[in-house]
Structure formats: structure tokens, C-alpha cells
Amino acid sequence: MTVGLNGTPESLAAAGWGAHEAMVRNRPLLLVSAWEWQPYSHAPLASTEMPEQRSRRLPEEAANHLALRYPGLGIATKQLTGPPPEMLCQAAAEAEMLVLGTTGLGALTGFLMGSVAMATVAHTHRPVVLVRPGSSAATFPTEDGAAREMPVSEKDDVxxxxxxxxxxxxxxxxxxxxxxxxxxxxxxxxxxxxxxxxxxxxxxxxxxxxxxxxxxxxxxxxxxxxxxxxxxxxxxxxxxxxxxxxxxxxxxxxxxxxxxxxxxxxxxxxxxxxxxxxxxxxxxxxxxxxxxxxxxxxxxxxxxxxxxxxxxxxxxxxxx
Missing domain, CATH: 3.40.50.620 (HUPs)
Incomplete structure (x- = not known):
């Protein structure tokens, strides 16, 4: 079971859904993030953290949080370097399924599908599950002081x-x-x-x-x-x-x-x-x-x- 993360609440909701599914199916969970090198890339004004450092930190933070909620679940993390759609397809090729988050705009307006998610769904030859965030969420602090959302309980993952x-x-x-x-x-x-x-x-x-x-x-x-x-x-x-x-x-x-x-x-x-x-x-x-x-x-x-x-x-x- 593999989940792609990019630090958004949608991807963290996907991590919660993937962790619950892996626990039910007795499968290990792999959290991956993809970082693509860009020329002249620099840290944002609000932080001194470089994009590569952030990409490496995201799966580790999510893994630590999920390990507390699913103590018997085997969780691994991996950082991939390259275009996100290509990296996610590579990760999916070695997984039972790939889980990604999508932005929910409500039942009437629907999803705002990201280009990465759409490209991955169109190109991969493995099952891809798209998850939208639930209404109930909690926040947990990160090293840079920001707050990231995760579902508050296992029930919110399903x-x-x-x-x-x-x-x-x-x-x-x-x-x-x-x-x-x-x-x-x-x-x-x-x-x-x-x-x-x-x-x-x-x-x-x-x-x-x-x-x-x-x-x-x-x-x-x-x-x-x-x-x-x-x-x-x-x-x-x-x-x-x-x-x-x-x-x-x-x-x-x-x-x-x-x-x-x-x-x-x-x-x-x-x-x-x-x-x-x-x-x-x-x-x-x-x-x-x-x-x-x-x-x-x-x-x-x-x-x-x-x-x-x-x-x-x-x-x-x-x-x-």
C-alpha cells in the first residue's frame, strides 16, 4: 500500500485512508514524496527550509503520527527525486495500490483535480485510489511550527x-x-x-x-x-x-x-x-x-x- 504525499490536507487524508486500509488488509504502508529539482530554487520567504528538505520531512511526520494511531502497522517512508507523476507511477508499479489526495469542493461542485493526480491516474497501470478530505480533522505541529491536518480518529478515515x-x-x-x-x-x-x-x-x-x-x-x-x-x-x-x-x-x-x-x-x-x-x-x-x-x-x-x-x-x- 503506497500513499503519495505533498503536504496538503488532501494528501494527509489520503495517508489516513491508506493506513486504515493497510491495517485492515494486513499490508505494510509506504509513504512517498516526490521532489523535482528546479534551477534557482530557493526557500520561501516564510521559511528557511529548502524544498528538498521539506519533501524529505513530510513522509516522516505523517509516519510518526500514523504510528501512534496504528501501533501494529509497518510504516516506511521514501523520498523520490524527479517529476512527481513519473515518480508516483514508479511507486505504483511496485505497490498493490497507490493512494492520492484530491481537493474537495463540495458535493455539488465536486473535485478540483490536480494535474499530478490526473496524470498519474491516466498513465499508471496499477489501481489508484483518489481520496478527498473529510469534514472532521485535527492538527498536529511540525518542526517549522506550521499545523497540518489529519483525521481525528480511525472512523474519519473511512x-x-x-x-x-x-x-x-x-x-x-x-x-x-x-x-x-x-x-x-x-x-x-x-x-x-x-x-x-x-x-x-x-x-x-x-x-x-x-x-x-x-x-x-x-x-x-x-x-x-x-x-x-x-x-x-x-x-x-x-x-x-x-x-x-x-x-x-x-x-x-x-x-x-x-x-x-x-x-x-x-x-x-x-x-x-x-x-x-x-x-x-x-x-x-x-x-x-x-x-x-x-x-x-x-x-x-x-x-x-x-x-x-x-x-x-x-x-x-x-x-x-
Whole structure:
């Protein structure tokens, strides 16, 4: 379990979520920060601390704080030198998942996604979890006298509710379901599976035809989802499953359901024809920007990727 830190309350909230998840799953926790050398870099006017010193100190401070709350958790720290998106992708390649913080602007306006987080999600070939800060937070002093926020208790690191899995019956479905069921089983929770399809404009004409079409599509979707989940019921008999086939905007359905979920799991397709221009997808964009719950983005697996693929080369993302 790896968490990327940059000293913001959002990244510290991600550290709290990652520590709780690592404790539940009996995994070690690695806190990393990335520092990129800049010519003529200097300390800010309010402090004599250099950026490199601050980057090294951040993981150590968070580790000391988390060690008090999770005394049995193995915590390590690491400073990486280089462009943050590239360094985070390297860290993710060696981790079960990478956890990052995102700036929350409220349920209506959603996330203000940082460029580093978006680039990391788009390029890495490992699961990335985006966490927004909770409403309850405490501060702890740092060596420079500043106050940094951390959730006040273990309860503030997690949300109540089922794990929400968004599927499209495409190539990302197995990875999404695997991650969702593992998360639900680790927390003795439930899984809610949403399969929604937005019909093209003018697919049917007339109110009566539209109603019949929606009923037929809903029934067909329900049958397909139920059949798809059969093996998962056998593999995870202790996990309760709720199926929700929907007709309409997938992003809207997912954001609405995320309000009562503990975690949202969505897939990301890699572009085989344009490997140097990875995309997140419009549905994933909507969920990442508006979900009040943490969002796990699961990339499509590719057998041609090396075990430690970082997603970058000297000119950009590596070809698959």
C-alpha cells in the first residue's frame, strides 16, 4: 500500500485512508514524496527550509503520527527525486495500490483535480485510489511550527456504505469486480453493482415506444449482470450483492449512488491505437470530479506490460 504525499490536507487524508486500509488488509504502508529539482530554487520567504528538505520531512511526520494511531502497522517512508507523476507511477508499479489526495469542493461542485493526480491516474497501470478530505480533522505541529491536518480518529478515515462497482460488461469488468469484492471482503461489507447504459439520441421515437424500450433494456441488463456475477457469488459467499441495472447517464447514476457508498470502483480502458495518449474516459472524469466517496480507478490489464512498467519514457508514456 503506497500513499503519495505533498503536504496538503488532501494528501494527509489520503495517508489516513491508506493506513486504515493497510491495517485492515494486513499490508505494510509506504509513504512517498516526490521532489523535482528546479534551477534557482530557493526557500520561501516564510521559511528557511529548502524544498528538498521539506519533501524529505513530510513522509516522516505523517509516519510518526500514523504510528501512534496504528501501533501494529509497518510504516516506511521514501523520498523520490524527479517529476512527481513519473515518480508516483514508479511507486505504483511496485505497490498493490497507490493512494492520492484530491481537493474537495463540495458535493455539488465536486473535485478540483490536480494535474499530478490526473496524470498519474491516466498513465499508471496499477489501481489508484483518489481520496478527498473529510469534514472532521485535527492538527498536529511540525518542526517549522506550521499545523497540518489529519483525521481525528480511525472512523474519519473511512465511510459507511457498500462498495460501489461500476461495470460496462467490457474489458475492464473483471478488474473492477475483483478490486470491489476484495475491498468489501476485507471490511466485511457489501457490494453494489451498477450497470448503466445511455441510449443514443433518437434510438426510439414516441413515448410508448420509449417506455417499452426502457423496460426491455432494463430486463436484458438485469439478466446479463446477474449471470456475470454468478462466479463472484461463489467466490465471495460472505459478501452481499445488490444489482442495479440502469438506463440513462452512467456518470449521473454513479455520482448519485456514491453519496451512500464507502468506495467507488471504476475501470479505465487503455488506448491500444494511441498508447502515447492515455485517456481516462468521460464517465470516469465525472465520477472523479463529483464523487463524495473515495474513487478507485482500475486500469485494463495488458499482457504486454512488464511487471514494473512505469508508463513513461523520455518523450512521454511508453507504448504498450
Amino acid at each position: 465511510r459507511d456504505g457498500p462498495v460501489l462497482a461500476a461495470i460496462d460488461l467490457g474489458p475492464t469488468t473483471d478488474g473492477v469486480l475483483q478490486f470491489a469484492f476484495e475491498a468489501a471482503a476485507a471490511h466485511s461489507g457489501d457490494v453494489q453493482v451498477i450497470y448503466s447504459w445511455n441510449p443514443p439520441v433518437g434510438y426510439v421515437q414516441g413515448i410508448g415506444g420509449d417506455l417499452r424500450w426502457r423496460a426491455d433494456i432494463a430486463a436484458e441488463g438485469a439478466g446479463g449482470v446477474h449471470a456475470l456475477l454468478g462466479p463472484w457469488r461463489e467466490k465471495y459467499p460472505e459478501v452481499s450483492i445488490t444489482e442495479r441495472p440502469e438506463v440513462g447517464s452512467p456518470g449521473r447514476h454513479l455520482v448519485g449512488a456514491a453519496a451512500s457508498s464507502s468506495l467507488v470502483v471504476i475501470g479505465r480502458r487503455t488506448n491500444r491505437h494511441w498508447p502515447r495518449k492515455p485517456r481516462i474516459g468521460h464517465v470516469a472524469h465525472a465520477v472523479l470530479h463529483h464523487s463524495p466517496a473515495p474513487v478507485a480507478v482500475i486500469p485494463q490489464d495488458s499482457p504486454r506490460l512488464a511487471a514494473k512498467e512505469t508508463g513513461f519514457d523520455e518523450t512521454g508514456p511508453k507504448a504498450e
